[in-house]
Amino acid sequence: METLVEYLTYVKGIGYLVVVAFLFAFITFWLLVHTKNKDIIKTVPVVVMIWLAFGVASALVSNGHNTNGHDAKDETALEPAVEFPEYYSNGSPATITAHRVEKWLGVNNTEYLAISYGSASNFHKVMSEKIACTDCHHNSKDEIHACSDCHSAPFDPEDLSKPGLKAAIHTRCMYCHKEVFGGPEDCKLCHTMDTSTSVAVAAPERPHALTWEDCVRCHKDGIPGGQKIKIVYHDFCIKCHTKGIADAAKLPEDHAGRAGDTCKGCHKPAGG
């Protein structure tokens, strides 16, 4: 937006300049026809000069627009120049924090709290009496997976049909509890504005207070395969929990016979 010509062509488009050029040429042509002067031929070069001047000017301006980067992507318009990230967030920590500030996600339903608040097993105990595990863990085959194992990234360009965690949980509950999702009035059955008792706001209880120091108490030679601590105690819970290593509680009686790789289906040790 430096010169008048640039301004005109930016605001009105190059077509504007062409029309102006044409009108100038037409006025000259009109004067030429109506002149009483016999040596009409002398004005022809003037007309040609004006035509050329406007032609060159508009050509230059149009080139300038193409090379200054602003319009450069019009040349390769078939590929958007903007690079999009693979992952579009609707569950980023920033967003969740923002929602908390707005107090949008306070869950405070006493019935829900009674079965869900605290350990994972309580919710599972109540629900497993009513429905099968795979009714909720719908795509788990050999091994039960936690919701967030699959439903982490919403609007995944690779698989749009897979909702994010927020929608996955809502729609899965909605599948049976239609009465709780009848309309906007029903949101308040679970969501209240009281943050003091909100599940979403409260930090999840840590079943394990294990730290790195706790691991090396047993793994004196370091962790085999260089695995992260979290994975190690995910996969080998039973090693400690059957023998009482590091004061680990022994397995409950109803857990007898379960393989060591199924623990994490229900139990989610936080941190690590």
Added chain:
Amino acid sequence: MKMNRRDFVKAGGSLIALSLLGNTASAAHSFTGYPDRFGMMSDLTRCIGCRRCEAACNKANNLPEPKTSFEDTSVFEEKRRPYAADVQSYTVVNRYKVGEKTVYRKVQCMHCEEPACVSACLVGALKKTPEGPVVWNEKVCIGCRYCITACPFYIPAFEYSSAFDPRIQKCFMCHQRIVKGIVPACAEACPVEAITFGKRSSLLKLAWTRIWGEPDRYIDHVYGEREAGGTGWLYISGVPFSQLEFPMDIGTSAFPELTKDFLSMVNLTLVSWPAVFGGIYLMTKNREKPLHGEEKEEEDKL
């Protein structure tokens, strides 16, 4: 109206080559849209009318706070429009009773594949971006409001409440967020992903996958697949769209198609008429001159 080199040659060609009528007009139909353009899909069977999308939209676009809160459900008593003098929003959710079902319909700009508003705009202030949203350029707009009359969905609105700096107001699919890699605010806020964001081609597949997956739940129609030449915002529903006040009479051809052939001739007319009439004038004048000369010579002889 931004022109690249090809467009300039085209325009120049129309000026010079009067005999090649029609050649330039046919080239305009070859473009079938940017391949990776984004779109949105509303699944009306999932929407529970919580109005989180309205609240998120209001916040993301820095719109003035509404008179009643977004928790207020009394707004469903009347059918609202996205932008009116007292309701300044880019999207609204309306409630419909269809038989025993309660259906919520989200209303916003449809982001047409070939938007009527873009073709109606005299100065190119509205633009279909390669990313998918139809956006509006404040610097270019002259406020003629042709886009408002052109839109088959009655979406663009004029900010009559602002005397000195009125803007065209409509949903821009959060273009400012999309280019930064963030999903549009309404899709982000939706608790049940009734609004899905993604590439339009993928969304179309998803829409038909859902319909074919649960044929009893959905009707066999993706609104926006072909309506008005295809729209960037798709809808799937469990009840006929005609009962949700969707415009059903808009046809399947893009609105600019209806005027493109005619409008491309305007420049040629502008060029050819002065030349033709000027030529005729020149011819008749040259024929008169010698006549006058002969008469004078005859008078002299007499």
